[in-house]
Amino acid sequence: MTIPPIHLHDTRRRAVVPFEPIREGRAGIYTCGPTVYGPQHLGNMRSQLMADLLRRVLEAAGYEVTHVINITDVGHLVSDADEGDDKVEAAAARTGETVAEITERWTEQWRSDRRRVGCLEPHLNPRATDHIAGQIEMVRTLEAKGHTYVIDDGVYFDTATFPRYADFAGLNLDDLEATGRVENVADKRHPADFALWKLTPPGVTRLQEWDSPWGRGFPGWHVECSVMADDALGHPIDIHTGGVDHIRVHHTNEIAQSECAFDLHPWVRIWMHHEFLDVGGEKVSKSKGHVLVVDSLVERGIDPLAFRYFFLQAHYRQQQAFTFELVEAAGTALRRLTQHAVAARDEVGGDVSGTGSARAEQLRGEFWAALADDLNAPRALAIASTVARDGELGAADRWSLLADFDRVLGFGLADAPATGSGEGAVVDERVAARLAERQEARAAKDFATADRIRDELAADGWEIVDTPDGPTVRPR
RNA sequence: GGCGGCGUGGCCGAGUGGCUUAGGCAAGGGCCUGCAAAGCCCUGUACCCGGGUUCGAUUCCCGGCGCCGCCUCCA
The missing domain is CATH 3.40.50.620 (HUPs)
Incomplete structure (x- = not known):
């Protein structure tokens, strides 16, 4: 390319x-x-x-x-x-x-x-x-x-x-x-x-x-x-x-x-x-007497990479409206994009060669053309989103494209942990035990107990995702 | 006052003189599920106002209104 x-x-x-x-x-x-x-x-x-x-x-x-x-x-x-x-x-x-x-x-x-x-x-x-x-x-x-x-x-x-x-x-x-x-x-x-x-x-x-x-x-x-x-x-x-x-x-x-x-x-x-970030009414640099910094995001449970996704959503020569809600929304979008990318990646064993199909190469061309045109990241990101859930592309092409795109997007997709697939999610033994307990309860139709365990894990920051292959958890 | 920019669907935000749903988030419906969550499918017909140019303007021009930034350390 x-x-x-x-x-x-x-x-x-x-x-x-x-x-x-x-x-x-x-x-x-x-x-x-x-x-x-x-x-x-x-x-x-x-x-x-x-x-x-x-x-x-x-x-x-x-x-x-x-x-x-x-x-x-x-x-x-x-x-x-x-x-x-x-x-x-x-x-x-x-x-x-x-x-x-x-x-x-x-x-x-x-x-x-x-x-x-x-x-x-x-x-x-x-x-x-x-x-x-x-x-x-x-x-x-x-x-x-x-x-x-x-x-x-x-x-x-x-x-x-x-x-x-x-x-x-x-x-x-x-x-x-x-x-x-x-x-x-x-x-x-x-x-x-x-x-x-x-x-x-x-x-x-x-x-x-x-x-x-x-x-x-x-x-x-x-x-x-x-x-x-x-x-x-x-x-x-x-x-x-x-x-x-x-x-x-x-x-x-x-x-x-x-x-x-x-x-x-x-x-x-x-x-x-x-151009500048526009924080509207609030003082751009101040938030409750403190400067708005990366840690301000972390304190709210926002992945700093969500700010990167947020940044890429607007053109650099345009003022960009900032609110925590918008960065959180970007975080949601990033999480979903990552899930799709990781699923495709793991399905093809990380092979980035792709099939070279016409549609794949068309999208690849559009992505790089957008960036070559004065760094139009929003357009490039839109193409990445399309690729991530494109029904016509197979996993081989989806991962081939997203891995390629990530050289610029910088989300670390190649190393992102698998989530929701039941594989690769790193959990401690206590959480795994609770998960097993819940499964037993569910098998026994004791849904009250099962739901209670789910709530408890949620309170500890773990979100349960039930899949056809059984439940798994991921940090939320 | 000088200079620069902006006004797009609930929110953010690309883009273009007439193919074309940009994309994301949120929302609604459906599938799935013990119930959820996650995921998947479907849905919304937007372009500040008034003129003008044009066969046709959200996209070009003029005017108006509104908003923002720089001019002082500042990303």
Whole structure:
């Protein structure tokens, strides 16, 4: 099966364009990663899922992918543009932990959350603090080329030296100035200018600071991404992903500094931005004072993979309505899909060769065509649903297709435990004994006892499924 | 104020100028079952409002109403 040529939406050109790799057969992806001063909410996970989807589709299409996701552990300011404290430092000050403790803890939490929603490990996962020298070097380069100026607060990028500055996001720089809504560092020449290196004020000692040609301080947020991306992927870069919120400031600034430093345009071939999760009335990031995270789902008995299924149900460039009920519904759909897949899988002993029937290959083609068309996961998922319960396809074709599809869907269908078939369900002895007891009761027509046992097992989280081959249980 | 997007059947959510039930969840009917559950089969004729273009628009254009996001750290 050959996957059709891949087309992706490029924010810069505002259009879906063919993916044309810089190096034949290879694809480099840079994804803006987490700032590790606290938990990553489910909206952040959508960002990870979108990048993971992209990476899986490219790999399925045969590209050798290098997926880079950075860890921001310094430089991300807590408040207005170029003002306020570093987020990590602020968190450390709040909890009394060391910076290392904070960043380690939240980095691990993030990695765990990614895994739980089925994201593959990035090939590279660089940390900003491991790239300080490179960041200083980039600022020096920009300085040598006349794109910077130094004020008491730090070294700033002079956007006036980059005529294309407003193009990427369609900015109106005069308006930006006129609205006066941007809190400014006093001496900045233009509101859009941004910090490349923040200087530590005299008499102050920061938890994280480094010497530089301009004095002690720490790097600006934007420059880290340019440096880590370049270190990992060189330039230009095939694809850079992130949330739509980054278009205006973060990515615009990354482009400015990178294109000036590298004398290159475009620095990034395709910019992909996902839309936000819409949580309606509730605060997106808050739920009873807590951030909406992967564990918020687990606490409600929702499989984190249900969130992956939920994510795939909507297109990444569309805002997606979030409620727990919707994710639960996705979980139900995922469970059913898995049951069908597993039944087909076990019927053919895991053989993925299929029969190559016309209908099967037709569906296979439609599935990959959907994904090749700017990652249309909802359409692809619909085809997977159709395949799972298609009456015309035999088990061999159903499993052949679903196993193939799962390279991108990422539900782990090949390893999913058999349920409801009476085989493979792992239960402890006590549960098995109760099940046998119920069978005895049923045989004796003592249905009151049988139903009582069923209720008790249900209370313990086991759902009884009676089949022609006898009863079995599964976690509910 | 500037920029971007959205309004599809109970809910979510694809999609298209006229074949075509997108798909999921929920709901109703049926089969199965000691009763359930699970599973399977069947069912719903949707496209914000008003104009326009067209042989024909949910899909194109204009206007209106409503909603959301970004512009400030932010996925």
